[in-house]
Amino acid sequence: MERLLPRPFASNGGWLSLLLPLALAISYLHSHTTTPACSSSDAVHRYLIVIALGTCLRTLCFLLSSAWALNWLFNLLPAFVTSACLALQPETTWITSLIGGFLITTLYQHVYISVMRALPKTFSFGEAAILVQGLVLFLLNATSRIYALFALQAKPITDFGQLNAIMQSALICLLTVCVLLALLPVLRQPLPFYLLIGLLLVAVTCAPVTQPLPLIALLNFILRDQKRLIVIVFYIILVALTGATVSWQLGNSTQANTRVRKIFHLLIVLVFVPGLVYQCALLYIATGVAFAVFVVLELFRLLQMPPFGNTLVAAFESFKDVKDAGQLALTPFCLLIGCSLPIWLTCCPCGQSDNPSLLMLLSGVLAVGVGDTAASVVGSKYGRNKWSNSTRSVEGTLAFVVSILLSVWFLELGGILDLTQGQWFATVFAALNAALVEAFTDQVDNLVLPLVFYILVGLA
Numbered sequence: 001m002e003r004l005l006p007r008p009f010a011s012n013g014g015w016l017s018l019l020l021p022l023a024l025a026i027s028y029l030h031s032h033t034t035t036p037a038c039s040s041s042d043a044v045h046r047y048l049i050v051i052a053l054g055t056c057l058r059t060l061c062f063l064l065s066s067a068w069a070l071n072w073l074f075n076l077l078p079a080f081v082t083s084a085c086l087a088l089q090p091e092t093t094w095i096t097s098l099i100g101g102f103l104i105t106t107l108y109q110h111v112y113i114s115v116m117r118a119l120p121k122t123f124s125f126g127e128a129a130i131l132v133q134g135l136v137l138f139l140l141n142a143t144s145r146i147y148a149l150f151a152l153q154a155k156p157i158t159d160f161g162q163l164n165a166i167m168q169s170a171l172i173c174l175l176t177v178c179v180l181l182a183l184l185p186v187l188r189q190p191l192p193f194y195l196l197i198g199l200l201l202v203a204v205t206c207a208p209v210t211q212p213l214p215l216i217a218l219l220n221f222i223l224r225d226q227k228r229l230i231v232i233v234f235y236i237i238l239v240a241l242t243g244a245t246v247s248w249q250l251g252n253s254t255q256a257n258t259r260v261r262k263i264f265h266l267l268i269v270l271v272f273v274p275g276l277v278y279q280c281a282l283l284y285i286a287t288g289v290a291f292a293v294f295v296v297l298e299l300f301r302l303l304q305m306p307p308f309g310n311t312l313v314a315a316f317e318s319f320k321d322v323k324d325a326g327q328l329a330l331t332p333f334c335l336l337i338g339c340s341l342p343i344w345l346t347c348c349p350c351g352q353s354d355n356p357s358l359l360m361l362l363s364g365v366l367a368v369g370v371g372d373t374a375a376s377v378v379g380s381k382y383g384r385n386k387w388s389n390s391t392r393s394v395e396g397t398l399a400f401v402v403s404i405l406l407s408v409w410f411l412e413l414g415g416i417l418d419l420t421q422g423q424w425f426a427t428v429f430a431a432l433n434a435a436l437v438e439a440f441t442d443q444v445d446n447l448v449l450p451l452v453f454y455i456l457v458g459l460a
Contacts, residue, residue, distance in 0.1 A: 007123055020130060163221070
């Protein structure tokens, strides 16, 4: 751990490794009480919870190992605990559980250390844990889906099932491209790079994961509903506004302040709220497309690939936050991931027209898009009373809580939410605790706050 360089001016954030296991457990419990139709994915969900717990334990043991004499015990403990929990599942044997537990925790540890070494000063130890946990869980979940597609010939028939298959196969192809670029420097030249991106587009649109092929399935899905086309046009307008904001800021030749950066938070609210309410499946695939576009643009920037590389470098320098200390554009990635995580973690997020999980699905938007934005704007302009041991103001924290509660109230007045007394109590409790986390944490709040809010509102 001595050779690893975490993000400066941040604590190790080891507690963040607990968030994904807790969020998956809350999602599992919530799906059993409100969405029994998701029971078909029970086994996969249980395995993911166990693996998340194992990777969490692996992270904590890694952070504590240098302070203990029995390092060998700390190296073996996560694998044994993961294997024991896997063996408790009715679908596995002790042998497969033992092999699986050791392989998964070893894979996680290797990827975790590789990420910290490859991207120095980019993540705290806890932030890296969340992202690598998410990567390992995604790979295992996607592998099980692909096995069902090809080995069991279980082709998805619902719109959401098809979109899920398309998104998972596309992200696996994108991950393969990133690994190839990391391992083979020859691919970082313009001609091989563009050929690789072209192959990626072909693989994404023509992979036999749906019937018809993904490109045709996507076009059929989009053109089938006029409201869907209207939402897509609205999204295109928001993308144009985002581009105009970036161009305007670059024209100013000054560093973007906090209030300018929060424009992107408001734009993401405008994307997620109508999408979740009216076109959940469309929003789900849109989050995958947006994430893939972010990754490709980041590749252009990091490799300074013509003709967009220099412009993207200038945009990053203009909008970078104090937490963007490493090579990676951390905060915009975390903004998208934080708002999308509730949708990605929830079982069958788009399975019903009257979605009982809507409040949980809005966790990222409420915590980051509404609460954090209000706290930053009010705190920077009117904050006079600072919290002890924090740069955040009491006024900003109050704005965080009030803005979330007002937003939920307006959504309920508009008939979009229908909360019980218990859900209202959980919302108030979640808003208060997320506000305190925002005030005192030195971790990337775009990533942390949505998970904290999701876990707490899911307790209702």
